[in-house]
Amino acid sequence: MTLATELLELAQAIGSDMKTALAGSGGSSNFALITKGSDAGRSSATTFLTDSALKVTLGIGRWVLRLKVRVVSGAAITSGFKYQTLFTGTTSAVRFDRTHVAAGAAAGTDSANTAQGTTQVPSTSLPHVAANSAGWVAIDIELIVTASGEFQFQWGPNSAASDVTTVGFGSTLEYKQVG
Numbered sequence: 001m002t003l004a005t006e007l008l009e010l011a012q013a014i015g016s017d018m019k020t021a022l023a024g025s026g027g028s029s030n031f032a033l034i035t036k037g038s039d040a041g042r043s044s045a046t047t048f049l050t051d052s053a054l055k056v057t058l059g060i061g062r063w064v065l066r067l068k069v070r071v072v073s074g075a076a077i078t079s080g081f082k083y084q085t086l087f088t089g090t091t092s093a094v095r096f097d098r099t100h101v102a103a104g105a106a107a108g109t110d111s112a113n114t115a116q117g118t119t120q121v122p123s124t125s126l127p128h129v130a131a132n133s134a135g136w137v138a139i140d141i142e143l144i145v146t147a148s149g150e151f152q153f154q155w156g157p158n159s160a161a162s163d164v165t166t167v168g169f170g171s172t173l174e175y176k177q178v179g
Contacts, residue, residue, distance in 0.1 A: 073128035074163030089149020104130025
């Protein structure tokens with residue numbers, strides 16, 4: 001068998017597996033997947049704004065959502081970053097786990113701060129530790145929705161400054177109705 005034949009068979013097998021994996025709702029384990037296609041930067045709006053990509057309308061039922069958000073600091077580190085989640089409908093139960101690391105935290109000195117809760121993720125502030133550096137936020141959340149609404153990831157700078165805080169492309173929101 002030639003290398004070209006082996007590569008062709010491998011490509012066909014991968015293609016078949018990909019079709020099988022994507023036959024459900026998408027994403028991993030049949031989660032639907034939203035991927036942020038471009039960076040969004042903010043410098044002066046210190047109020048929470050809904051991220052235009054990281055939101056989804058949910059109907060009545062039980063939902064599991066997973067957010068992975070890349071945060072990038074600007075040339076100066078004065079503004080920092082804040083985030084929260086919001087649901088515009090009604091829920092009878094909410095459970096979440098979250099982890100975050102400030103932009104620019106050095107390996108070996110960084111710390112993953114975790115929290116659990118029974119309401120939406122509350123307003124949380126993170127400093128920027130170094131300029132032009134990345135950090136992240138990861139949230140797993142379960143909602144029992146009793147009136148439809150929109151789940152939103154909201155964010156902004158901690159303070160108005162000339163530097164820009166960015167939520168980066170490639171950030172994702174996965175969601176799946178489980179009951």
